Amino acid sequence: MPEVIWIIGATEGIGEALARAWASQGARLILSARSSEKLDRLIAELGSQHIAIPLDVGKRSTIAAAADQISRIGPLDRIIHLAALYDPGKVAEIDPDKAAEIVNVNLTGSFHIAQIAPPLLKKGGQLALCGSVAGYIGLPQGQIYSASKAGVINLAQTLRSELAGTIDVRLISPGFVETRLTQRNDFTMPAIITPQKAADAIIKGLKSRLFEVHFPRRFTYILKVISVLPYWASLPLLRRLTR
Numbered sequence: 001m002p003e004v005i006w007i008i009g010a011t012e013g014i015g016e017a018l019a020r021a022w023a024s025q026g027a028r029l030i031l032s033a034r035s036s037e038k039l040d041r042l043i044a045e046l047g048s049q050h051i052a053i054p055l056d057v058g059k060r061s062t063i064a065a066a067a068d069q070i071s072r073i074g075p076l077d078r079i080i081h082l083a084a085l086y087d088p089g090k091v092a093e094i095d096p097d098k099a100a101e102i103v104n105v106n107l108t109g110s111f112h113i114a115q116i117a118p119p120l121l122k123k124g125g126q127l128a129l130c131g132s133v134a135g136y137i138g139l140p141q142g143q144i145y146s147a148s149k150a151g152v153i154n155l156a157q158t159l160r161s162e163l164a165g166t167i168d169v170r171l172i173s174p175g176f177v178e179t180r181l182t183q184r185n186d187f188t189m190p191a192i193i194t195p196q197k198a199a200d201a202i203i204k205g206l207k208s209r210l211f212e213v214h215f216p217r218r219f220t221y222i223l224k225v226i227s228v229l230p231y232w233a234s235l236p237l238l239r240r241l242t243r
């Protein structure tokens, strides 16, 4: 039986690469994002065994409507929630409405998925939320995005305990990946990888038993070590790393 996988944030970047990789391995996909045109184009390429369900994770009613539709398809093996917004810049320069939207989509959206999605999974099925190494410790210009990702990490840790024994909660923590999101960065991004490499790391990591799937490890381990240092040591180091 092919795995049935719901990817939220599937039309661009890491989500699109994951959809292509899983489709080539024979999985049956339910693909979601806001743009129905892009979803339809992707389904036309990947095959009519896959389904497009447009939604906006910032609007709970659209996730509930998608869940209702999916509940009629049958239990899922995995739900991978990747949708997020990013707007780099210094805190003083950021538009407050945009900042509120980032928190609503990235953090509150993950909360909505965490509440609505578990009943759609078969027993022992997998729910993966997407954090970021930016959530380990505040990076220069990471501003409200990093703060929202720190919240997602915390939410995933809580869910891992609360849902233990019923579903398999995972955390995905990418380093820098070449996507629409990082095109807006005006600094050198250490150890940046392609979306295809990110998708391979996610597929491999989700097959393991580890809670966190983090990559590329040559970068994520450095940030993990920095994040446990005292602030007098970690903050100057980060400034230098991301200059």
Ligand SMILES: NC(=O)c1ccc[n+]([C@@H]2O[C@H](COP(=O)([O-])OP(=O)(O)OC[C@H]3O[C@@H](n4cnc5c(N)ncnc54)[C@H](OP(=O)(O)O)[C@@H]3O)[C@@H](O)[C@H]2O)c1
Pocket: 008, 009, 010, 011, 012, 013, 014, 015, 032, 033, 034, 035, 038, 055, 056, 057, 058, 081, 082, 083, 084, 085, 105, 130, 131, 132, 133, 134, 173, 174, 175, 176, 177, 178, 179, 180, 181, 182
């Ligand atoms: N790229 C990196 O270096 C990097 C690093 C660390 C973590 N991450 C995380 O990895 C995940 C994927 O990032 P990416 O770089 O692949 O981003 P991306 O290229 O911008 O793709 C984001 C995807 O999410 C969808 N999306 C955005 N807002 C949405 C909303 N409100 N409702 C539903 N779908 C929405 C987008 O489609 P529509 O616009 O059509 O909705 C798109 O399919 C994100 O959680 C990001 O924070 C990325």
